[in-house]
Amino acid sequence: MDVVMLSRLQFAVATYFHFLFVPLTLGLVLLVAIMETQFVRTGDEEYKKMTKFWGKLFVINFALGVVTGITLEFQFGTNWSQYSKYVGDVFGSLLAIEATTSFFLESTFIGVWLFGWKKLSPKAHAACIWFVAIAANLSAYWILAANSWMQHPVGYVIRNSRAELTDFWAVLTQPYAIWMYLHVIAGAYILAGFFVMGISAYHILRGQNIPLFKRSFRMAAIFTVIFAVAEIGIGDIHGKEMMKVQPAKAAAAEAVWETTKGAPLYLFAIPDEENERNSVQIFGIPKLLSLVALGDANAEYKGLKEWPKEERPPVAITFWSFRLMVALGLFFAGVSIVAVLKRNKPETSPRLLKLLVFCIPLPYIAAGLGWTVTEVGRQPWIVYGVMKTADAASNLAVSQVGLSLTAFIVVYAALGVVCFWLIAKYARAIPEPASAPGGADFSSAHVVAADK
Amino acid sequence: MLETVWFLLWGILWAVYFMLGGFDLGLGILSPYVARSDTDKRIVYNTMGPFWDGNEVWLITAGGVTFAAFPTTYAVMFSALYTPLLLLLFALILRAAALEFRSKVEGKSWRKTWDVVLFLGSFVPALLFGVAFANIFQGIPIDADGNFHGNLLTLLNPYGLLGGVLFVLLFAVHGGLWLAVKAEGDLSVRAGRVAGQLWMVLLIVAVAFLAASWFATNLYGNYIAYPWLWLVPLVTVVALVTTRLFMLKAAWWKAWFASCLTIVGATLFGVVGLYPNLFPSSLNPAYSLTAFNSSSSPLTLKIMLVVALIFVPIVIAYQTWSHFLFRDKVTSEDLASDEAY
Secondary structure (H helix, E strand, C coil), rough: CCHHHHHHHHHHCCCHCCCHHHHHHHHHHHHHHHHHHHHHHHHHHHHHHHHHHHHHHHHHHHHHHHHHHHHHHHHHHHHHHHHHHHHHHHHHHHHHHHHHHHHHHHHHHHHHHCCCCCCHHHHHHHHHHHHHHHHHHHHHHHHHHHHHHHHHCEEEEEEEEEECCCCHHHHHHCCHHHHHHHHHHHHHHHHHHHHHHHHHHHHHHHCHHHHHHHHHHHHHHHHHHHHHHHHHHHHHHHHHHHHHHCCCHHHHHHCCCCCEEECCCCEEEECCCCCCCEEEEEECCCCCCHHHHHHHCEEEEECCHHCHHHCCCCCHHHHHHHHHHHHHHHHHHHHHHHHCCCCCHHHHHHHHHHHHHHCCCCHHHHHHHHHHHHHHHHCCCCCCCCCCCHHHCCCCHHHHHHCCCHHHHHHHHHHHHHHHHHHHHHHCCCCCCCCCCCCCCCCCCCCCCCCC | CCCHHHHHHHHHHHHHHHHHHHHHHHHHHHHHHHHCCHHHHCCCHHHHHHHHHHHHHHHHHHEEEEEECCCCHHHCCCCCCCCCHHEEEEEEEEHHHHHHHHHHHHCCHHHHHHHHHHHHHHHHHHHHHHHHHHHHCCCECCCCCEEEEECCCHCCCHHHHHHHHHHHHHHHHHHHHHHHHHHHHHHHHHHHHHHHHHHHHHHHHHHHHHHHHHHHHHCCHHHHHHHCCCCHHHHHHHHHHHHHHHHHCHHHHHHHHHHHHHHHHHHHHHHHCCCCCEEEEECCCCCCCCCCCCCCCCHHHHHHHHHHHHHHHHHHHHHHHHHHCCCCCCHHHHHHHHCCC
């Protein structure tokens, strides 16, 4: 393997791993903020116990999200120095501004929130978690605007043999960035919603502290169904945007080889890249693809053969990742609708609860698949139409990158195991039942004196 | 002009990171020597509890600003320093895990393992930052295309290692003072005493480093050309001595602030001496990357300047507030709280 391939793999490992923590951070922080706000509003101790229980899981997850993010920032320089030189004028500023405007806020206030229970008034304390929530969700925008620029570069000119910024506003407000943001954020909220529903379901099934978990379940079910249903529309619009600016990626995601009028949508296909066709394609729904992607059942859908072989993304991975992601997205919408209908009496539906426990990992998989479509589908470009991935890597020795990739896999695997083991340990812990309502003494009461 | 402003801001960002990240790295380095019981160790962890995360963002911002303001330097610097940078990253990642995970599980071997990780995760970055900056001061073997001609051992030369030792000592003293401020009783006394002993070594190493810099680097060129700049090293040396004077009076807060000034001064001494170079080449001065030949376009620099001028003061304000909020010592009562490390 060459340095480019090894660096791609290393970036993929670092990104997938980072994104095991990010979506839960983005979504769970909002739920925790809502719980604490409810506590401040009503004085109901149960809400405080919820805040502490879910807040603890949030914090374990948060730390690894932060530090694995540094790796991503640094890797542009270490492994992709030609890329950094060529587009740093546009791309680098988004990362720097993200740190200045959002990341400081998030990281400072998470510390204040975590250690400040007794130092701040309830209102000020709740405000801190809202700062974290806003900052986390804002920081995602900067990063996704940067990624969108790699997908669809705008607001720049090639000058001094590099891409130079000409219109910052255009970079920030291009539709691709806005829809990608909404798509990723909704996905993150779905993930967090299923996380809370799944863990609540686990406890309800065992009859442990039912009031707290029923309330958590109810809140998460309503939260999830909103975004799971909205995600269908958002994903559709994001897909149409991709169709417009990255038609080769879209064609790979659908495994369409020949340009076709009124293209059918195949639910199942086995792409054969060698012979530029699908060796199997079944369950075709006539004209649906043209209708969904182009808004007109008879519209012409561009096939992969429109592009020379070396300008096509890998078809099979893109196709399958896209198929599975969409299927999971529809499944989430369906399950969350059932869950929201049962939100007041979840204990009467043990089968649903069992299903929800098993659903916890699925949104993680969907998010990983989504990034696979986005990033593999962009190939062979690192910046779509502007710079090829093959020209972007640093001048490093194969041994250097091979060694660091191995180290990443070993260290990340170990940390991932420990982190999720800890999350599972604290997720299974049973909070003490709430004391009688009305006794809302802010400074007392801990969830569990677990393991201190 | 814009380039010079950003060069200075770049230096200040590193200086602030070393000042803030320095005390939490120093705590990790000192912990095995001053913290005896599990309670001691937990106090060490908790004195940096509310801060370490916010401190680290200064590093992320310093990295981000290198990328945004001087993309060519960022590209060449980060790829040339590939191995040390990745070691640094792994150390910081494992260190964060140690902070977050250690006290969440009972069990001696669990906690002991993470204590070792915290030590290594603090010592290695401190050393590598010093090695990296010292090597930058003396020049890196890069050619006209920014390709690095060397390996990790090239960087571990005597001057580079001296820089590494200097950083480890600066941070260890800084962390010791922080612990003297934040801990109670014996632990505070031990921390203050160790900081005092290390200060003696630091003084010797600092003098050696300043002397070695005369022979190994061109840092003094700017000072000879513009003698008023001598103010920077002068303030630094005064701050270093003042740190000791406050320590002798057991005025730990004041000593810590003097130590802050020492670290900022030491960083800026190097940065000012480096100007306009960001990443000088030891092969040929013409290959050096400077604030001018590696910078972003004026538009990018302007936009970032506006953002920095608005947001950095806000960041400083709320981080200062957070220090004010958690100004008290860490007590055993704090350890009983459910959120404590």
